[in-house]
Amino acid sequence: MTDIFARTGRYRCMIRDEPSTTITIGWEQMTGENPMVYYSTSDYGQNYNSYANQAYPQRTVHAKGMHNHFARLSKLRPNTVYYFVIKDSDGISKRYSFKTLPDEHESRLSIIGGGDSRNHKTARQNANKIVARCRPHFVLFAGDMTGGDSSREWQEWLDDWQMTIGQDGRLTAVLAARGNHEKSDASIVDMFDVSHQMVYYGLTFARGLMRIYTLNSMQSSSSSQLAWLEQDLKESQTVAWRMAQYHHPMRPHNSRKHEQEYMRLHWGKLFYSYKMQLALECDSHISKITWPVRATTNKSEVGYDEGFVQDPAGTVFVGEGGWGAPLRAADDTKRWTRASGSFNQVKWFFVDLNKVEIRTIKTENAKSVTYLSDDNRFYMPQNIDLWNIDGADYITLYNRNKASFVPEKAQILMEIASSSARFSNDEVTLKWKSIYEVDRVKFKIQISTNKIFWKTVGILQGKGPSANKQSNYEYVDRTEKRGGKYYYRIAAIDQSGKEFVQEYIEVRTLGSETLDLIEGSVHSGQLQVPLTLTEPTRVIIELFDTKRRPVFVREFDAVSGGQSFPLNIRHLEKGFYLLEISCNGKLLKKSVKITN
Known part of the structure; x- marks a missing residue:
């Protein structure tokens, strides 16, 4: 039996890992290329772009006359219905579902x-x-x-x-x-x-x-x-x-x-x-x-x-x-x-x-x-x-x-969801919800103008274990602001102070200049730094972590004109960094985001 909308079929799902947070979706790929599973806890029918998550098949094997594809989904919510479609170059499957x-x-x-x-x-x-x-x-x-x-x-x-x-x-x-x-x-x-x-x-x-x-x-x-x-x-x-x-x-x-x-x-x-x-x-x-x-x-x-x-x-x-x-x-x-x-x-x-x-x-x-x-x-x-x-x-x-019988230790599955921010009368009101909250958790609220250096403005005590029920929170930041764009970071921290969940919110007050963002991945191995020079000059490029510890320095002579300088980032961990470029007697700053 094949799907009438796309040339995929013979669907099945399996449990091969932790049963409450993972599942594997299998299907036969009859024609078409680049299949992708789009999935979410909300049902969007065949509107694949509306689904919050997507996954490529991690394993493909030709066996029994079929091109079998398997997408191993992880970091799912327990006891939760997920809806999904499979899209490839030929079309979109029907909407299906599974429950963790x-x-x-x-x-x-x-x-x-x-x-x-x-x-x-x-x-x-x-x-x-x-x-x-x-x-x-x-x-x-x-x-x-x-x-x-x-x-x-x-x-x-x-x-x-x-x-x-x-x-x-x-x-x-x-x-x-x-x-x-x-x-x-x-x-x-x-x-x-x-x-x-x-x-x-x-x-x-x-x-x-x-x-x-x-x-x-x-x-x-x-x-x-x-x-x-x-x-x-x-x-x-x-x-x-x-x-x-x-x-x-x-x-x-x-x-x-x-x-x-x-x-x-x-x-x-x-x-x-x-x-x-x-x-x-x-x-x-x-x-x-x-x-x-x-x-x-x-x-x-x-x-x-x-x-x-x-x-x-x-x-x-x-x-x-x-x-x-x-x-x-x-x-x-x-x-x-x-x-x-x-x-x-x-x-x-x-x-x-x-x-x-x-x-x-x-x-x-x-x-x-x-x-x-x-x-x-x-x-x-x-x-x-x-x-x-x-x-x-x-x-x-x-x-x-x-x-x-001794129950196994609960997994830390907590999520911060549905966050929002509203600026009024020089105050910022932050609202968010948590799900699967664990015991003795606290929320640390931080502010930044560049998403690199953060200042803690408040701590809220969590409401305790909530399973799949949502807990509502609100925090009002009354610290002085000079106008422009601000970023808030809400972090859940455990008893030892370790952060395990973060949520970021952007707030605009009045217009102001913020740092340009450059993105690179550890997988690609290089970060391309664009730079335009009006004359030949000596250039110093320095990369700092969020605690302003130097992690990379490169010094070289550059010619005039627009150009791009590659930096080796294979040894770096994912996260945010500050890039400073010294040239022509000026100091340029950029925000850097490194992903997997």
Whole structure:
């Protein structure tokens, strides 16, 4: 499926880094050049110039007959809807949107999980439609997207994936794992831009509410992956919930499938030792859910069956595929199996600090299921067909490890926004708003005539943590002004006095001369200094930082006429500087801004 407005298509988004402040947008670039993602928290439709932010694709790869582009967006606001379009030389895409994950451990997460979508197109499309209707925060997909890993199959798969997009253009992020029908790790890396080339990785959600491990059952379970998993689990014991997704089940519930004894020996031991409470498995094309179990080699333990026994402190295993692959019989149940069946299905998890609710959605009637929204995503949509287990349509897994939970330190995401200034009666009234304000912050208000040398005129105490609510501030500067143009700088400072947010405002009182601004970038390596001389003369160029410390001096003889002198700035940090040029008995001053 391609976009009717531009020759881009097969859109998807992924989480490969911090889930509340980053996201990756992927698409196929069919024709056109120089694609750019334009995005903002406001919806401007296809008016790309109105969007506040833009990003080039950081990675492009030709794979499976497609030119795959990936734009990795960062410094986003948590729990916030972003709207975006993709513009290239041929046109503009439709307007789409995504929503970042929440950044509070008291949040609740909705997750859909499953896998094995390889053969039956209608069943695959039905499961995709369930994603669009249930509006989860993200999807776990544990491998076997296609049957033969061919270009044609992947293109059809991504065409069908467009059915996960909501009626309002909302994309749902996916965390992808590799299955045995993906012939190499590169298939997953090139389609979903995962962060690890061997397709095993971990991501923490909502300040430690949950850490999800995507494992690769096609890699050795006793190699570097095992060492990484054990070390990461050791370091993540203060997380509230630990969950794994991978393709091959340790103990498949279909008699045709092989037991994965090495996985049981290596991973199973770690799962119990480090409290992996939940695991999503696939491959067998059936539905199952187990009681909490732990791996053991003691066959005399009560309830022992194929290397596991029930244990309330163990792992609940759910699965095993059913996103569209041919169904198989659930004919290999264990003594610790809670329920099993054979039907097309996905798992639906509601996660909070106290419990996880696990539902199984039968996907055959997807077309008749109504759409949820961000506001009611934890409700049951009309006509949803849920698997009944023990007389209920969901089971509850309670958090036995809540006492050891320690929320991760909050990120400093604070922003100063909506700033304004008004000059009247020799006073300047500054107004601004903050969002995601942190505790014990202060605001330092400074004034300058050249944006180089700043004078502090006031300090305001912050109002305290505000999450995504805005706090309003006002400051009146009554210091004497000589007229002309002034600049104000509002800086948020922490307890140690370190600045971490700045906002600049320009105020005009009466007309006056200000310093010309020259801009250069560290990337280009040179700053071009224009100068017109009426006669040959000796020239001295000096560059100072904002504390008037010299950082560069160049002295040379110059001829008359208009010319430009290059200065090497590769060694300088970005920011503002003062440039002084001595020539013909005069001193010229210019403001310099150096960017990345």
